[in-house]
Amino acid sequence: MTHSLVCPETVSRVSSVLNRNSRQFGKKYLFDQDEETCWNSDQGPCQWVTLEFPQRICVSQLQIQFQGGFSSRRGRLEGSQGSEALHNIVDFYPEDNNSLQISCPGPWGGRICASKSFEPT
Secondary structure, three states, X not given: OOOOOXXXXXXXXXXXXXXXXXXXXXXXHOOOOOOOOOOOOOOOOOXXXXXXXXXXXXXXXXXXXXXXXXXXXXXEEEEOOOOOOOEEEEEEOOOOOOOOEEEOOOOOOOOEEEOOEEOOO
16 A cells, blocks of 8 residues: 655645646645646646655655646656755656556666655656
8 A cells, every 4th residue: 555755744846837826726736635626837848846855755656647638748757865966766658648647666676765855847
């Protein structure tokens, strides 16, 4: 059984919000567990989400869900420890549908440990 590593102390940042309308499309909808809401970015070649965790974490699975028709063609999971620069951990290629997509064991061995942030783009 998996559980979310995101907690109330996790700091999240996003590249943009559609029409700057945070009330309807803001980052607060990333983790609200409501399939009727979502974060919605403005258009552009690179959209991202950064999570800064309050303690060292180990990730064994990445779950991501898009609205059908609004999927990213490529995603990248990056990580760092402390104040280090982000480095690429794994690229992934999501399907363009609204199913929950799970990325687990891959070239990175299925386990990621870091103490600062992850940035899917």
